[in-house]
Amino acid sequence: MTQKLKLLVTGLNGVVGQVLYPALRERYEVSALSRSGVEGLPAARIFRADIANIDSLKPAMEQIDVVLHLAAGGGQSSKDGMETGWDGMLRDNIVGTYNILETAKQAGVKRVILASSGAVANGYELEEPYKSLVSEKDVALPNSWEMVGEYSEPKPISLYGVTKLFGEDLGRYYAATSDMSVINLRISYCLKEDVAGPGRGQANWSSHRDLQQLTTLCIDAPPELKFDIFWATSDNRKLFRDNSRAKEILGYRPQDGVR
Template identity: 35%
Template sequence: MSEKKVLVTGLAGKIGGIIRSNLSNKYSLSGLDLKKVEGFQTTIGNLSCLDEILPAFEGIDTVVHLAADPNHQGGWETNLDNNIVGTRNVYEAARISGVKRIIFASSNHAIGFYPLKDNPYKQIYDGDFQAIRHPVNPLTTDLIRPDGYYGVSKAFGESLGSYFHDEYGISVICMRIGWVMEPD
């Protein structure tokens, strides 16, 4: 059996680098990015242009979608082009190409207002441990509560994944990534 072919959008980024160093011996990795990644087949393309990125998906088993504007305080325009239109194009290119699974890199910012607005999580976030009343109810992460346009874009990606699973049968895994520090 041949190695599974995995396309990583954002292969040149921080998390892409972690994937390169930890998974390249287990999978046949390729990249879709704005710049070439040495040692890996890389398609150079802007996610906001479906026709530009579509060739990268040919023959791919799994897509790991990391590429995005990572600025969690970014404005509407950058999130619309890079994170919303780009994510839609990744899902659509995967569907057209017959990709079986998409792993979407979401963010804690999709639910970011929970710890900023609601006690006891706000009290924990602020370090006000004396004010916490017990028992503490577990934090539900089922409902989105974005803390900015970046969080909105990640919540959109999760919802789009649900749609592509239900409508087209593509396996979609959404991972809410928090803080990534090297080496992780």
């Protein structure tokens, strides 16, 4: 019997963590790192730790193959969302991300997948034609538009987006200077309810099963994939966050989309 890959997930209690968990537990030996603990896992695979405290992370990294880092300040599970104060985002998204990558490297982890965000490029939505594509009003749509790829100019318009962009570049640094692979997954519009809302959701939605598929493809990607960034989006009619790179490199095949 083939031994399952050992996966450590931070932020498993969050919205995205709960969306992904059903698919992850079927394929991998899942452990969780959390300040408050999680339910449904053996006690030996639950690590109570604070990502801002680097020493507290080390026991969780032992014998882990891949880390999926979802924990963050300013995300959906944060009390104040993207309005979370700078101190909280500095603590969780910058110091915490560094701590995860550094302890993973020291422990010999093969790959870290960082949950980035569409917020690194939300500034596009202030401009046409993207402004019309995310409008909740019934506006005329252009016949075509330029897609925003992973390596297009970033345009964060929130401190949350800035900190997520920092995490992407920190991951690039670790991929370039260590044996570890780092993949950034730009998670777009994905809520607890598996539906696309109005406005931005019509363009940027990622269904639960599409996000599950793409995440497992990132986890299972060959070791030769040393560093990359992928948009996590379904095949929506108004899509402008380009998921073609994930299709080409990972074999991603979205099953859903807003038509």
